[in-house]
Amino acid sequence: MLRKxxxxxxxxxxxxxVGIAQAGVVDPTQPVAGSNQLELAEQWVQWAFSTDAASxxxxxxxxxxxxxxxxxxxxFVAGNTTGGESKRxxxxxxxxxxxxxxxxxxxLEVPTDGCDVQCAFSFIPGVGGATDLYAKLDGxxxxxxxxxxxxxxxxxxxxxxxxSLSNALGFPPRYVGLLDAITDxxxxxxxxxxxxxxTLEFGGTIPELYPGATPFTLAVxxxxxxxxxxxxxxxxxxxxxxxxxxxxxxxxxxxxxE
Numbered sequence: 001m002l003r004k005x006x007x008x009x010x011x012x013x014x015x016x017x018v019g020i021a022q023a024g025v026v027d028p029t030q031p032v033a034g035s036n037q038l039e040l041a042e043q044w045v046q047w048a049f050s051t052d053a054a055s056x057x058x059x060x061x062x063x064x065x066x067x068x069x070x071x072x073x074x075x076f077v078a079g080n081t082t083g084g085e086s087k088r089x090x091x092x093x094x095x096x097x098x099x100x101x102x103x104x105x106x107x108l109e110v111p112t113d114g115c116d117v118q119c120a121f122s123f124i125p126g127v128g129g130a131t132d133l134y135a136k137l138d139g140x141x142x143x144x145x146x147x148x149x150x151x152x153x154x155x156x157x158x159x160x161x162x163x164s165l166s167n168a169l170g171f172p173p174r175y176v177g178l179l180d181a182i183t184d185x186x187x188x189x190x191x192x193x194x195x196x197x198x199t200l201e202f203g204g205t206i207p208e209l210y211p212g213a214t215p216f217t218l219a220v221x222x223x224x225x226x227x228x229x230x231x232x233x234x235x236x237x238x239x240x241x242x243x244x245x246x247x248x249x250x251x252x253x254x255x256x257x258e
Contacts, residue, residue, distance in 0.1 A: 063088030095192035104185020
């Protein structure tokens with residue numbers, strides 16, 4: 001069984017979200033683009049594992065891979081797999097909602113191991129103890145309290161993990177292909193942003209994700225450019241071309257434990 005703390009990629013990812021809605025935050029009980037926010041949280045995890053290591057947004061240190069497999073009605077924002085600071089730049093279409101975990105955790109299980117949902121959650125008991133959570137847009141708090149923004153799986157969902165991503169994350173070799181997953185964390189959905197530059201900041205600390213774990217702290221600063229409608233296609237073409245030239249850059253592996 002794979003247990004692993006990380007934010008945005010791994011058997012356990014760390015991220016979080018917030019409570020009194022301000023500045024376009026969608027109430028956590030309300031759907032976004034036809035999906036409830038637990039469904040979005042699970043779709044985010046599936047998205048996070050949906051690409052090979054070379055173009056995976058969880059391993060992206062610049063924002064160049066932010067658009068990979070990210071063409072749905074909601075724009076998913078990644079964090080990083082190792083904790084610490086991340087600073088990235090990317091574009092988001094005007095009017096498209098964005099969805100991100102400020103701090104979350106997830107556990108992956110090989111289906112034949114026989115670990116049920118309760119078993120899986122026993123390996124990530126520390127999410128509720130997250131501290132110092134924050135989420136800001138252009139310097140303003142998006143939410144001021146956190147509990148109601150927590151989204152917790154009630155059943156397994158499936159992720160499809162490539163061998164290259166599994167290896168890059170430091171997972172044991174058998175954690176490849178279709179795996180059972182659960183997630184728990186704090187998530188924020190924000191209504192579509194207006195054209196222009198924006199700054200999205202989020203992070204926090206999970207002091208002990210599982211017994212004996214070291215604290216996991218994340219601090220993300222994303223420079224988000226929202227172009228005028230009709231100009232995004234050209235900008236994305238430039239981003240794809242730029243990423244193609246840099247995809248050989250090494251990414252930081254993440255250690256796993258069984």
